[in-house]
Amino acid sequence: MLIQQENNSPIASYHAPLQTLASADEVVDTRQPALVLQVGSALDPGLERRQRPNEDTLFVTHGVMPSASTSPKPFALLMVADGMGGQGHGQEASQLAVGSLVEYICGSLCSKRVTREALLPLLIEGVKYANRVVQQRNQERRTEMGTTMTATLVVDTTAYVAHVGDSRLYLYRPAKGLSQITQDHSLVAALVAAGVNQPEDIYTHPMRNLIYRFLGEKSTVEVDTSTVSLAAGDILLLCSDGLWEMVRDRQIAAILTSPLQDPSREAHALVQAALAGGGADNVSVIVVQVSKQEHLLKREG
Secondary structure, three states: OEEEEOOOOOOOOOOOOOOOOOOOOEEEEEEEEEEEEEEEEEEEOOOOOOOOOOOEEEEEEEEEEOOOOOOOEEEEEEEEEEEEOOOOHHHHHHHHHHHHHHHHHHHHHHHOOOOHHHHHHHHHHHHHHHHHHHHHHHHHHOOOOEEOEEEEEEEOOEEEEEEEOOOEEEEEEOOOEEEEOOOOOEHHHHHHHOOOOOOOHHHHOOOOOOEOOOEOOOOOOOOEEEEEEOOOOOEEEEEOHHHHOOOOHHHHHHHHOOOOOOHHHHHHHHHHHHHHOOOOOOEEEEEEEEEEEEEEEEEOO
16 A cells, blocks of 8 residues: 655654565566555634634554564554534644544554454554543543544555544445445434434534534543445545535535546645535545555665
């Protein structure tokens, strides 16, 4: 897997070699198709919150993890967190959660061999660790801040997903269109799932912003998980509710499949669509385009 990050907004990133080139003037054709991830991102405080701290935090990083049987495996970690608490506490909560999760996941992946079966449990434990960190900060400062968390770890051709709150992960696949992978942990989403409310109510209900599960409230948190098998042509979209509340799924799909063919431009186009739709909240977007590449490894020496 090769990661190409294309973004103009400030996102923290660890830079590590994704391929190891041996030595000699010999070309070795592995003929093994690998996934290439092109990543673009954008964020904006929104029209109505320009004078307040941006409570969203985006993060994209990549590295390599040791492997007992093969060469080191590349991984990519992407996350969106939407903080709550006001007066800067929401910003602190999302940044604290993201930093804690990055520390937990990258520390484990880069320092020891982790089996494929252990990747999803590792991601779950990382989110639970981030929850404890935010909850402990609340206890120390007697605050009531919290944050959503949608995190995706990509290794080989699989995306491992951990989710709490109402930020979202979407998958666009040419044959099936746009699908929502995560489930919103909001009151209105629960009412819709129970058949009490209509699906369109998630955009208009007066209590649509009330979520019942997030990081920081309790010492433990239930984490939703899923795995997605990736293929060339897929597009992953991670976003805060500042996007999907302002832009309907049909328009999101249209932007993702526009002639732009550039994840950074698509991310910015999504943010602009949210602002055009009202820009009532902070908007955060990560777009990941998946393609295929044949590796040609040249040995020198």
